[in-house]
Amino acid sequence: MGSVAAVVRCQAPNSLLTQENTVGILGGVSVFSTLIFLEKLVWWSSRHGEDCIPFVVRSDPTINREFLPPISSPFFLKEKNAQFLLRCKRAFLEQSGALYIVMPCHLSHAWHSEVSEGCPLPFLHVGECVARELKAAKLRPLEAGSNVRIGVFGIDESLMAGFYREKLESQVQGLEVVLSDMATMEHIVTPATEALERKDMEGARNQMRIAVNVLLVRAVNVVVLTSDKMQDLLSCDDPLSKKCINPMDALARSTLCWAKSIQNLHT
Secondary structure, three states: OOHHHHHOOOOOOOOOOOOOOEEEEEEEOOHHHHHHHHHHHHHHHHOOOOOOEEEEOOOHHHHHOOOOOOOOOOOOHHHHHHHHHHHHHHOOOOOOOOOOEEOOOOHHHHHHHHHOOOOOOOOOOOHHHHHHHHHHHHHOOOOOOOOOEEEOOOOOHHHHHHHHHHHHHOOOEEEEEEOOOHHHHHHHHHHHHHHHHHHHHHHHHHOOOHHHHHHOOOOOOOEEEEOOHHOOOOOOOHHHHHHHEEEHHHHHHHHHHHHHHHHHOOO
C-alpha cells in the first residue's frame, strides 16, 4: 500500500475528516449496492464494541439515470459521462480527507482504470480483493489434471467478465475463469432479470439457483456473483450460498483490514 506517511501527506488541508484511517466511499451506478456496503462496513467494524471506522461517502443518482431507458445517446457517450462524474466525486473524497478509496459498484469497476487515473491515494479494485482471498484459500482442482475453476456469474457478464478474468487469472496461478454459456444467459439469466424487474424475488432466486448450479456442474470450485441486484438473493442459510462469493464482502474486508492497520500504527 506504500508508505503510510506518504499517504497522510496527501490529505487536503481543512478536510472534512482528519483521521489517518478515513475511507472514501465512491458511490457508483448502484445506490443500493453502496447502502449495503455501508451497512456491512459499519456493522463489521463495530460489532465487537469498537468505534466504527471513519468514512465519507459521495453518491450521486445522476449516474444511475445515465443508464436508465430510454436510451437517448450511444452507450460509449454514457460511459464517458459516467466516468467524468465518478472522477469528480473522487476529487470530492480526496478534498474531504479520505486517504483510501473504494467503489462498491460492479458496473463502475468496468471503468476503474479511467476513474482512478492520477489518483494520489490507494484506490482498491474489487477484483484484486477477490483474487487475494481466493489465493489465500489455496483451492484445489475438482478434476484431475485441470486448473482450479472459478465461475463468474451476473446480469452484465459482458462488462464484468473482462476485468474479473484479468484480475483473477493474473494474480492466482493456475486459476481458470468460467462464464455462463449463451443458453444459460438466454434461458435462465434473462428470465431472472425480468423477475427482478417485476419484483418477483422468489422467481429471480430460483433462476439464480439454477444458473449457479449449471456453473458448479462444470467443476468450478466457487461462483463469484458480479451483479449488484443479485447479491443478497440467497439467504445465509441457503447451502448454495456457501459456494458463492460476494465480491463486495471481499472489498469490505480489505477496507477494514487497511483501516485497522493504519489505526494500529498510530496507537
